[in-house]
Amino acid sequence: MGSFFYSSVLLMQLLVLQPWLSIASTQPKNSQTYIIHMDHSQKPPHFSDHESWHHQTLKSLSSVCDEDEDNHRGTFLYSYTHVMQGFSAKLTPCQLSQLEKSRAHLATYKESFGKLFTTHTPKFLGLKRNSGIWPTASYGEDVIIGMIDTGIWPESESFSDKGMAKVPSRWKGKCENGTAFSPSICNNKLIGATSFSKGLEAAGLNISTEFDFDSPRDFLGHGSHTSSTAAGNHVVGANHFGYAQGVARGMAPRAHIAMYKVLWASDSFSSASTDILAGMDQAISDGVDIMSISLGLDHTPFFEDVIAIASLSAIEKGIVVVCAAGNDGPGSSSIYNGAPWIMTVGAGTIDRSYMATLELGNGLTFVGTSYFPMSVSITNTHLYYGNNDPRKAGCSALNPLEVAGKIVLCDDSNPDLNSQMDVVTRAGAYAAIFLTESLFLDPEDYTSPGILLHTSYAAAIKEYAMKGNTSIVKKMKFVLTETGTGPAPEVAYFSSRGPDPITPSVLKPDILAPGVDVLGAVRPDLPFMVVGKYDLVTDYALYSGTSMAAPHVAGVAALLKSIHGDWTPAAIRSALMTTATNTDNRNGIIEDQWYNQPATPLDFGAGHIYPNKAMDPGLIYDMGFQDYIDFLCGLGYTDQQMSAVIRRSRWSCSTNHTELNYPSFIADFSNQTTSPLEKHFIRTVTNVGDPRSTYQAVVEVPARMTVRVEPKTIRFTSKYQSEDFVMSIQMDKRSPNVTYGYLKWIDEHNHTVSSPIVVIGS
Template identity: 40%
Template sequence: MKLLTTRSWDFMGFPQAVQRTTVESDIIVAMLDTGIWPESASFIDDGFGPPPNKWKGTCQSSANFTCNNKIIGAKFYRSEGNLGQGDIASPRDSEGHGSHTASTAAGGLVSDASLFGLATGTARGGVPSSRIAVYKICWSDGCSSADILAAFDDAIADGVDIISVSVGGFSPSDYFDDPIAIGAFHSMKNGILTSNSAGNSGPDPETITNFSPWSLSVAAGTIDRKFVTKVQLGNNEVYEGSSVNTFELEDDMYPLVYGGDVPNTKAGFDGSISRYCISNSLDVTLVNGTIVLCDLLSDGETALAADAIGTVMQDVDFPDVAFVFPLPASHMNLNNGSQISDYINSTSKPTATILKSIESKDSLAPYVVSFSSRGPNPITRDILKPDITGPGVDILAAWSQGTTVTGLEGDKRVVPYNIISGTSMSCPHASGAAAYVKSFNPGWSPAAIKSALMTTASPMSAALNTDADYAYGSGYLDPVKAAKPGLVYDAGEADYVIFLCGQGYSTKFLQLVTGDNSTCSAANNGTVWDLNYPSFALSAKSGISITRVFHRTVTNVGSPVSTYKAIVMAPTGLQIQVEPSVLSFKSLGQKQSFVVTVEAAIGDTVLSGSLVWDDGVYQVRSPIVAPASS
């Protein structure tokens, strides 16, 4: 069976032929990112009518940038300082990131897309008929808070339906100090869901940087395709590593050297440093024309600057993702790396070659990739984050032709499509899925759409991710099921204000988030456990047993007359009671409340259970999780 490119949507059980609505072309997805490459085939507007009447935005067009009926609006924001080298003062994308995310969420169908023949197939976004509104907030030197907030305000006023933000801070910030959390609160008040990337600082715990309860936080998972890059040695032994290597070396074999044997002594380096191939540490004379073995995974720029033909890097980090490099490269595990090192030491003239990457099936998928930021939620530990997992590993999507494959010096490859990884890639998958759900349910609140995505997600395996729900949240996106979830956990601005007041926020800090004159009083001071969230998390110090009582309300959006029974899954150490255990509905829109009591014995492992409301047609699943001892 041929693996299709945007394998990611197919892997989620979301084929192009899936049922769609006629109003999908009225859905507007806002991309807050590095801009867009408007000439990309993913953004052609053939067959599109004029923008929907609700659209109030504008296009900052110029000599080098125009919008169309696909990209219906585009603005750029630069409140701080001069532009960096390569930056363009227009919504045009000179980085690639924004074009990649926009085409993943809402790009049109493009057949025979590939990166130099890798991942060939049809590229498409989740909602190919929807419109894209571009808000360029990020530049070569980052994304400023003022620009992020201004873009949120404009997107809200412009009439968008979903906001996608593949941007995050370097460390966690409280809600009142986080421009994305504040912007997402304002969008939620206006009926717009914000989808956020979780961050790329995993696998350590508490590394997630986007975790506000009113936004959707998306972890990065694998798909069932991976890229393998073989290295053949002069003794005919072949070792498999990982990378997305588009290069085909013309000659058979090249001299193979070890970075530790070729230090740039004139610059003061010795082998103890040059073995890692860090900047300027390699002797150009000795490395020129060779393949260099390095003891550290890097971007490959140092080897290229030293005129290496290619590089082999041995490292324990990131075993589950293939990166692009500016020269032929393969990333090896330590076992393979030591075998290659032994070969270098066993012969006077070691040689090697690096083959072009090939696609391989990853039968373990899906699992959360190592770099994806983990929970627990660093500010509110009793709210589970991330919320959900989407495809974020080795994703092929549109790219800017104002840069190269890697954007690094010496890389000459200018391409229309590129393969990259990150929670920046999983976020627009969730944004596209949210837009798909909204096209079927245009009146739903942001919380209802988020609930639908979370409660229909495919459960994932703690055997592959021992941090369990703190890695993957509710599970892996399933957009088809999310369009018809049966029940939703709804919430609105008042509920989140009650939550913030219950967290002890002063009126000053509360108003920094809400942007209005909300105040806290005894009447609106609630506990975190009563926020109507579609998941359940406990927090406690290690070595104790705790009991938490959660109050929840579900709204019937499935069959008008239906009876749901509670099905509880609880591992040893977790006791879960649901009262009542049967919910009966007589009409659509009817609400029913219930209480979940959870007793957890905090120990050495994450305790991961679940509650499923099942009426025989719909299964509405929520994870219930308690942390391991800290």
Template identity: 45%
Template sequence: MADNGILFRLLLVCFMFTSYVTTKGADYASTYIICMDKSIKPNEFSTHEHWYKSLLSSVKSVTADQNTQSADFYHYTYDTVMQGFSALLTQSELDMLEEMPGHVLSFPDPEGNIHTTHSTEFLGLDPNSGLLPRSRFGQDVIIAILDTGIWPESPSFGDHGMEPVPARWKGKCVKGTHFDPSLCNKKLIGARFFNKANLAKYGTVDFSKDYDSPRDFAGHGSHTSSTAGGNYVEGVNSYGYAQGTARGVAPAARIAMYKVVWASASERAIGSDVLAGMESAINDGADVLSLSLGFDSVTPYFKDVIALGAFAAAKKGVLVVCAAGNDGPSRKTMYNAAPWIFTVGASTIDRTFKASLKLGDGTVVNGSSFYYSGSDPQKGATISSTPLRYDEGDPACNKKLEALKVNGSVLLCFNNTSRKIIDDAIAAGAVALVLVGVDTIGVTAYPDDTFPVAVFPPGDKGAVDAVLKYASLSDPVVGIQFGVTVLGFEPAPSVVEFSSRGPSFPSPNVLKPDVIAPGVNILAAWLPDTRGLNKYYIVSGTSMSCPHVAGISALVKAVHSDWSPAAIRSALMTTSYGVDNLNHTIGDLGRNGRPATPLDLGAGQVDAQRAIDPGLVYDLSVEDYVNFLCTLNYSAHQIQAMTGNEVLCSSDLDLGSDGLNYPSFTAIFRKNSASKSSTTFKRTITNVGDSVSYYKVVVEAPQGLKIEVNPSSLTFMEKFQKLNFSVTVEAEKNTRFEYGYLSWIDNNRHVVKSPVVVLFD
């Protein structure tokens, strides 16, 4: 819940400035966030906004042309995510502001990237029992989506069967290009757009590509919104695949769209627009914020606009759920890693859209395809034995294809993710295209109902090697069976190769991602087709995983309205699981199916049903996060930029004990340390289950890693009682990375499981 003491002690003022080029030629402007001491405001200014505009006018009067009005450069006023405003300034104007009394911190405003019929069933959500009916399907919980906008006419945003909008809601629907407030209803209760910084940097929006309104231009925002909280829609499919009834994870939840991603920025987001959207969502009364986008993964938290906004949300008791990013399978690629953010990686589900490639030597390898010939999608389409064309000297097919004599053949290309290759193959007369070494997220770059494309991801090394080896023989031929939707696919879930991995740069001592959730081949709402018909689309990415967890969090919030954001996250983390539907350790497709580690999947795959009754939770307050900031070697001004007030850090805080009461444990030891290294964590755990309960600890640790828990049992005598325990981790210096688990078990009714990770750095 929010800490009112901290809220009322806010002392910072922050300014944001977005780029433009001045007539002086050499003096360019960039976007900056500038934090100031709020107490410096002179008494003659009635409001901070009045003061901000006066400061802006003063620097403009020195550097700008006489006919330049400071109001032309003023964008947003911030009062929640930080205290300040956004405006356009040159470097020389910024320099002057930095010399003014009360200046604390300046940094550039960044740009960020945007990162179902069956997935809800795979998550175990049963409409007849458990979390869904107990939460009334998420009724009255409000999910704010910050994305590319929304297509309000989609049936997923219909309000049939819904009760009146909660009286506490303060948001609104704003008018814009091809968007009227009357398009909102009891499902879509808010729709705003934020593009002042975007317009300042890129100029007027190209209305052939975008709408100057909350309306979606790309489909991404409609997809994430309907995944989190879309209503029931029967008979949907994408190119004939994944047929069934679409519904969001929390089908009775309310949706509010905050459009912050724009075509004029090549589908990127400007930090000051995102901050304005987060501020509005928090003040409007949202319970959960879902952001399937991210900024530079190596940015420290005091320069990370999502981390800044999410910190303010935590003060208000609002949970922020973010995508982990799509830069896997390499380590240290994690986005949105702040511990007050719920960070989600991507996993597969047990549904696939199969294309079987039969090589001329009889070998059969299975890949993926969205090709739909118009026949029954359960029967698919067949290409009989046909010549295969492949150039080992140009495996990606970057050169002209005429020399390959592609006409009438199947074209094979290795590691080509360009959509243009389809057009090139068609122009060259190919009858089909086989792409190998293209990761799973690339599959959704090729949904096509007119031209056959089969994709074989690099994680399936056996299939890739078999295809390339055979293609190098003389006169190869292939046959392809397209278009079968397969349910019950094994193994599932798996960590998908594109999902970003930990540890994070800003705080490697906090395990990220927190969990994984379905993010591959997810069907949800999209833009209408060229005939104006409502369309549903299959997309992959951690962008799809994020709204799944946002929806589950909304359901848990509906049942446990008094739980803090940290308690909800803890419930989902400690009840997650680590085995697939073959009862094997969840595999990592980015490493040839080898067992995934906590750096890949965090605590595990979310379990929507178990999260409603976790037994115990690791709770966190804003003071805990402030203490954590004190351990990051940030300066006083940098911490002040995060917290909004001056902080006196204790000298005895350390990451392993007082720093953070997190539901996972990460120890970092130096490579040149002794033969054995150890550290001790201190944790406080809260009973949210039976009033009287008894837990014993169970430890799983490999050879060379010792985990001791003291005490080894906990007895709770009342609900919400808190008890303390410590965990001592000792590791031999024989590896860069090791991990185990500790679980608090209550007669097998509750299993409260946490990963324990050791890194040598």
């Protein structure tokens, strides 16, 4: 299927041949890195702070284990303040055993490694300069977005501070000094930049000295791309080798950016959980308002998931946490970062296409997909089609003597277009025409001129190609961009799908946002692709992935934070979800790009983000920290596991169930064999719209699903008034595996508060 983070493959090929920064160590071979979660209430009073306590704890362990383990004193990495009370260190088995016997020990997390989920979009989302959410939110002014990523390229025009307000007085962060990076590089746009690599180094993984920097500077382009998507400044003339020409800008172009680099050019090409945790801890300490995370760790229960634990701490402090849903689609239950306090974002396509035109010698003309980066026009060139033998019409293997200097027609059952293009290039063909139902070939894979045409055109093209030496391509033209194409959005084929394997009682993903062919800032001196003997570089490039979708939502969340400074993270999420749309630009249900059929809320959540509506949602489904405690109480966790997640030794459960006041509904009857299939939901809605409003419940569900709402009418007499309702679902046992519908609360002031209802049948 290709890469979802376009420059990563090329970089990794180059890294193989480059020098590394070796991490020297005298530690025992059986030592490993752990995150140690401590019970802060057990800290002896004579320690002035928790960090000195952590250091002394490790020192005391080393003295106990000296005799058995070669006088190894352990390696202290980080002390964590906000995401948890604890520290990370490289420990021997003896040290770990001694530590886990301590009354202050809550939990141990073995080092794990995460992976990346890797400008027309403002217009596609309806953002306008003079009306709507942009001017109302002052373009996100005074809001700080923390990016947990690969670093940043500060010289990019996207990070100019032209027109920016001064750094907020509440900001506590800094820009660190390091390789090719100094504090003076930061400005009123990029107000913070720090890096974290101790975990990667302790693991003995090598960091490239050729491609990476011992600083927050971006080695890959991913962090620069996500940052420019969330809050990049206005850049005139941004383009991808001539494609997508226009003005690039982030979702919140006046918001401030702080970068926390946690992923490096190492031989594992991953991020250590200890470093991720340290970055998130620093972001909370510095005072960010929004946190955008475009990477993820393996699926684990919440009490072992350090991103979930750290995010809950951020939520408690009022920070909105937005995470990429992952690129493991289209299979079900493939979603990452599904904790209910995290805003989990899937990827959708946009209404912009990149094309080439093909004109055959008989006058037939076709328009197909192409990202070939050179504005060339190929004329009057012989069309090769397996020497007129359809059995040899594939491009998995080509004879250079037959195809050199010709345009090859590739009619191959092999869906791997990347490898076919590689064969075409190595065989010396001039260009290629691919007949395929899988119109997916990443921009950096166009090593030769190529065009992708759907198989519906195959008969006409092959009939002409079979004429042998008389068949020619009269003209091929590249670098064409068209907007308004559709249907869009579609759920990207790679976007991870629900239900969430850890918490199927909460519908995930939450929302869909642009994540395919997104134009953003990149590392300008790193070859994006190779065409012939030329290494091509660019300041802006098209990337795809849920990595690109998450910062769109983070930026819009910043706009809402600017307008509604007193809203909780749950309120902001509710506003985004209940105003999202489930229809495309052709007024049909959003489709699944992989299956070419209507998608479901298990694919797109509440729908595609609609920023202008989100600033005035009418009603919100609000939640506070205690609601999440109650939710966790209902999961049957032990006291120790509860303490690990909520970072405290004492708590109370006001209720004991796994239902949250969530703006979506999911009922899983897959394991139920008895009748009736029935479930009840209790929700609370809060009026944030017109003080005097009357809302009517409207249910849109298919046959065999019965939904009742009580009361059917809710009347509000003041702003911030809250009212409860109960929704009941009954299902016919013969219903399809997945059935969905919507509950909509509609008032007289043009508010429609929409929530998806998903039922997984028996």
